[in-house]
Amino acid sequence: MNLFSRFGGIMSTADVLVLGGPATGKTHYAGQLLGRLRHDRTGALCLRPGGADDLGKFDEVLRCLEEGRAAGHTPTETWTGMKCQLITRRGEDVVLEWPDYAGERLVSLVDRRILTSEWRRSISAARAWMLFIRPSILQLHEDLLSRPTGLPPEHTTMHQCDITGIGWDDRARYVEMLQMLLFATGQSTYGRLVSPRLAIILSCWDELDVGSSPEDVFRDRLPLLNAFVSSTWLDDSWSVWALSSLGRALQQDIPDNDFVEQGPEKFGYVISPRTIEKNPDLTAPLAWLLEV
Amino acid sequence: MGRCRHDSCFPDTTCALGHLDRTDCEYWLPENEIPEPQPKLDKNDFPWNSYALGMRDLAILGGRGRPIVVGLIGPPNSGKTSLLAFLYMWLFKYGELPNWVFCGSWTLGGWESIVHYCRWTGEPPPSFPPHTSSTGRTPGLLHLCLRNKHGVARDVLFTDAPGEWFTQWAKNPNDESAVGASWVIRHSDVFLLLADCGALADFATLPQARQVTRNLTERVGALTAHVPLAFTWTKIDRELKPSIKDRLETARLQFAPYSEVWETTINKPETIAGIFSRAIELGECQRSHSVQYEPRVSNEPFLAFRGHYVDG
Numbered sequence: 001m002n003l004f005s006r007f008g009g010i011m012s013t014a015d016v017l018v019l020g021g022p023a024t025g026k027t028h029y030a031g032q033l034l035g036r037l038r039h040d041r042t043g044a045l046c047l048r049p050g051g052a053d054d055l056g057k058f059d060e061v062l063r064c065l066e067e068g069r070a071a072g073h074t075p076t077e078t079w080t081g082m083k084c085q086l087i088t089r090r091g092e093d094v095v096l097e098w099p100d101y102a103g104e105r106l107v108s109l110v111d112r113r114i115l116t117s118e119w120r121r122s123i124s125a126a127r128a129w130m131l132f133i134r135p136s137i138l139q140l141h142e143d144l145l146s147r148p149t150g151l152p153p154e155h156t157t158m159h160q161c162d163i164t165g166i167g168w169d170d171r172a173r174y175v176e177m178l179q180m181l182l183f184a185t186g187q188s189t190y191g192r193l194v195s196p197r198l199a200i201i202l203s204c205w206d207e208l209d210v211g212s213s214p215e216d217v218f219r220d221r222l223p224l225l226n227a228f229v230s231s232t233w234l235d236d237s238w239s240v241w242a243l244s245s246l247g248r249a250l251q252q253d254i255p256d257n258d259f260v261e262q263g264p265e266k267f268g269y270v271i272s273p274r275t276i277e278k279n280p281d282l283t284a285p286l287a288w289l290l291e292v
Numbered sequence: 293m294g295r296c297r298h299d300s301c302f303p304d305t306t307c308a309l310g311h312l313d314r315t316d317c318e319y320w321l322p323e324n325e326i327p328e329p330q331p332k333l334d335k336n337d338f339p340w341n342s343y344a345l346g347m348r349d350l351a352i353l354g355g356r357g358r359p360i361v362v363g364l365i366g367p368p369n370s371g372k373t374s375l376l377a378f379l380y381m382w383l384f385k386y387g388e389l390p391n392w393v394f395c396g397s398w399t400l401g402g403w404e405s406i407v408h409y410c411r412w413t414g415e416p417p418p419s420f421p422p423h424t425s426s427t428g429r430t431p432g433l434l435h436l437c438l439r440n441k442h443g444v445a446r447d448v449l450f451t452d453a454p455g456e457w458f459t460q461w462a463k464n465p466n467d468e469s470a471v472g473a474s475w476v477i478r479h480s481d482v483f484l485l486l487a488d489c490g491a492l493a494d495f496a497t498l499p500q501a502r503q504v505t506r507n508l509t510e511r512v513g514a515l516t517a518h519v520p521l522a523f524t525w526t527k528i529d530r531e532l533k534p535s536i537k538d539r540l541e542t543a544r545l546q547f548a549p550y551s552e553v554w555e556t557t558i559n560k561p562e563t564i565a566g567i568f569s570r571a572i573e574l575g576e577c578q579r580s581h582s583v584q585y586e587p588r589v590s591n592e593p594f595l596a597f598r599g600h601y602v603d604g
Contacts, residue, residue, distance in 0.1 A: 115337040141411040144418050145381035145561055155369070156409045156419040162343050163405045171384060172400045179396055180338055189396060189437070190356055190445050227387025227394040231439040 015096060016289055017122050017196070019181070020132025022104055025203035027071055028245040029132075029282070031061035035265045036282050037084060044089060044287035045096075051085035068259030070250040088292040096286070110177050111166065115184055123184045128197040128289035131174075135221055136207040138170045171224040178228065189232050198229065198238040199285045205242040205271065206249070213276055214240040241285045242271035294322045342401030344432030344452060352398065353435070359447035360575035361433075362568070363480030365473075365512060367504040368455030370488035371526040373421045375556065376434060376450055377406045378564045383436075390569040392438035395445050399435045406434075406452075424454040431457075431472050438572065448572055451476045462507035477512070481575040482520045484567065485512055485551075490527040492536055502536065506543045513548030520574035521551040524567060529557045 020026045034055075037047035055062070064071040086094040109119065168176075182189055185196070202214050210217055218240045219226045229238055247267040250256050259267060269278040270285060298319040300308040311317040339352045353359050364372040380403040383394050397403065410418045424432075431453035439445045453472055461473035485508060491501035512521060523544045544551060554570070556563040 113336045113338055113341065141413055143381050143384070143407060143412065144410045144558070145378060145385055147412060148558075149417055151417075154419050155374075156416070156422050162401060163408045164401075167408065168400070168404045169384070169411075172404055175396065176342060176400045179398075183338055188356070192443065223387035224384050224394060227383070228396055231393040231395040231445075 015126060016128045016130055016286065017126035018130050018132070019106060019177070020134075020201075020203070021107055023137060024132040024134040025243070025245055026132050027061055028065075029201075029203070029243065031058055031065050031071060032245045032264060032268050033282055033286070034058055034084075035062065035065065035263075036268075037086065039263075039265045043281040043283040044292060045086045045094065045283040045290075048085045048087050048093075051087075053083040064252075065246075065259065065264040068250065068256035068264075069254070070246075070252045072252065088287075090292070092292060094290060094292060096290075106177065107173075109180060110168075110173055111164065113180075115180075120184060123181055124186075126196055128199070129181070130199045130201055130285065130289060131178075132201045132203050133174065133222070134203045134207075135217060136204060138221065139168075139173075140171065140221070141169050171222050174222070174225045175228045178232075182232070192234045193232055194234055194237050197289050197291075198233055199289050200229065200238070200240045201285060202240065202242045204244060206244040206247060211276060213274055214242040214271055215273060217242070239273045239285075239288060241273060241288075243282075243285070244269055245282065294320055295326050296320055340398040342399060343405070344399055344402035344434055345449070346433070347430055349398075350433070353447050353449075356445075356447055359435070359449045360482070360572060360578075361449045361451065361480045362571050362575060363451045363476045363483045364453070364486065365458050365476065365483055365508060366455055366486030366526075367459055367488065367491070367501060367508070368423070369491065370455060370486040371490075371556075372455065372486060373406060373424050373452055374558070375484075375486075375526070375564055375568075376403075376452060377410050377421050378558060378561055379450075379568050380407050381410060382561055382565045386565075389438070389565050389572075392440055392446075392569060392572060394436065395439040396437040397435050399433070402432065402434050402452075424452060430475055446572065446576060448575070451480065458508060459504050462504060462511050465511065477515060480516075480519065481578040482522070482571050483512060483516060484522050484524045484554075484571060485509060485548075487523065487525050487540055488527060489525055489530040489532050492540075493530040493532050498536065502540065505540055509540070509543045510547045513544075513551070517550065520571075520578060521548050522554050522567065522571060522574070523548065523551045524554045524556060526556050527558075528555045529559050 018026055018030075034047075034052065036043060037045065038052070040046070061071040084096045086096050088094060105119075109115065115123075179189075182193075187193065200214075200218060202208075202217060208217065212220075245268045246259075246264070247269060248256070250259065268282055269280050270282055271277065272279055272284060294315065295303075296307070296314060296317065296319050298308055298317070301314075301317075301319065307314050307317055309317055309319070314320055315322075340349065350359075364375065366372050379389075382389070384407075387394050406421050409421050412418055431451040433449045434452055436448045436450070437445055438448060453476055457470055457473035457476075460467050461470035461477070464470065465474060465477075487505050488501055491497040492505075509523070541553075544553070552570075552574075554563075554567045556567055558564070
């Protein structure tokens with residue numbers, strides 16, 4: 001997406017909306033991405049010299065990564081953004097504003113069903129969504145179909161009641177969340193969507209011991225969500241990526257010597273759609289979303 | 293300072309009823325009697341709350357065309373809600389039914405509430421959903437949006453109603469307690485009439501189960517000759533004596549000869565996915581229509597008018 005015409009203007013909203021529950025790795029990715037954009041100029045996108053508006057917002061994250069430690073949890077009240085002036089390989093200017101927030105906000109969207117003005121602004125302005133899903137912490141329940149009891153079936157004697165959002169399986173929760181966000185965009189889902197482009201990011205990939213492509217893992221672990229996304233978006237308008245922002249697990253209190261020695265920009269990778277090879281260019285999903 | 297309760301009175305206008313002194317008006321409220329504004333409860337920025345839809349919720353689907361309504365009919369414990377639970381569990385596992393891919397639902401909370409009891413969430417072990425409550429007067433409606441291989445999306449509603457309603461309706465369709473069952477009969481585009489092999493195989497429950505199933509077959513068959521009907525044997529893993537099955541088959545042929553015959557068991561969940569796929573297909577045929585456009589043969593005004601209706 002060439003946003004040249006808007007370059008230099010006042011942007012108060014995001015072009016890429018980052019979505020993800022708590023502990024799905026959004027903050028680490030933001031820190032690593034900023035590091036890449038500043039120090040590594042071989043990716044599909046790089047930062048204009050001095051193009052980051054306020055590094056102070058990510059000061060703590062960047063400092064932790066430089067020290068080889070994991071960053072802390074984003075406070076729930078936080079709504080700060082990373083706003084950068086980027087340049088593509090073709091020399092096009094792109095402005096990226098990426099709001100960051102604690103994942104609880106997203107969970108509460110499904111449970112409380114209230115869309116704040118911040119959400120409305122971001123949703124209506126975003127050209128693309130980046131949905132973080134951490135497969136290793138998904139709340140997935142086995143049921144009578146996936147794991148029969150082997151006993152004659154009995155009806156429960158418990159009373160019928162409505163299960164609140166906390167008790168939902170995450171496969172349903174993600175579908176509901178996307179439905180709500182799509183409703184907020186004012187779009188009908190009766191026809192398949194071109195916009196907003198959707199990148200599903202399977203985060204903390206290093207925690208999984210798999211040799212499959214991101215799509216295969218997505219389809220195997222979240223078939224309902226996979227069906228929803230594939231039947232709601234046109235094929236070219238969504239993609240699945242694997243991401244390990246750090247390449248390994250860091251502790252909050254014990255520094256990782258390799259990180260300290262080589263610098264965080266030497267760590268982390270993505271796996272592009274339909275591949276299984278690691279790609280150190282962490283900007284690749286963003287470049288795909290922005291079509292640069 | 294007080295406030296007027298009359299719809300046509302405003303703070304900056306004179307009294308709509310002509311009182312020179314507004315405090316003389318019967319609609320005038322002194323300041324100490326003005327009620328506190330009530331906080332808005334249960335605020336929801338979305339037109340659905342994710343639980344089973346009621347009649348008033350159907351408006352959110354109206355803009356997308358009339359949904360296909362699949363009516364599940366059967367006596368208590370014949371497996372109506374359990375079939376729905378297995379339908380959702382199937383979608384959870386595979387994401388699609390034969391010919392239809394999951395494309396969303398406005399009632400995910402409703403589906404989750406049904407399958408909650410079928411999940412391994414600790415103690416107690418998973419079981420079938422609880423008995424559907426017979427309170428209320430309209431059935432719960434569970435929604436799915438499904439897309440076919442041609443890319444066409446269809447909204448489908450599944451009725452989740454207690455079996456007692458249908459038992460009563462089979463006895464007396466005009467009974468006050470059968471209003472919900474009547475709604476299902478009136479609005480469904482396709483029916484699944486459930487015959488419970490479990491109850492029919494047990495001598496203790498056989499007489500009543502057979503009677504209710506026969507009554508329902510007769511009533512439904514008489515009223516819904518224009519609507520696709522599937523006589524659905526549930527729990528077919530329970531062996532049924534041929535004589536029992538023959539009697540109900542005779543009733544089916546007598547009262548609903550146009551009906552299809554389906555069989556399901558949870559031991560073969562693909563049978564459940566198959567019947568719902570077929571039901572939607574039948575419901576879609578019921579709904580489908582084509583618009584016939586008059587061919588334009590000339591732009592001459594004289595020839596343009598061809599009467600109020602011309603048979604093409």
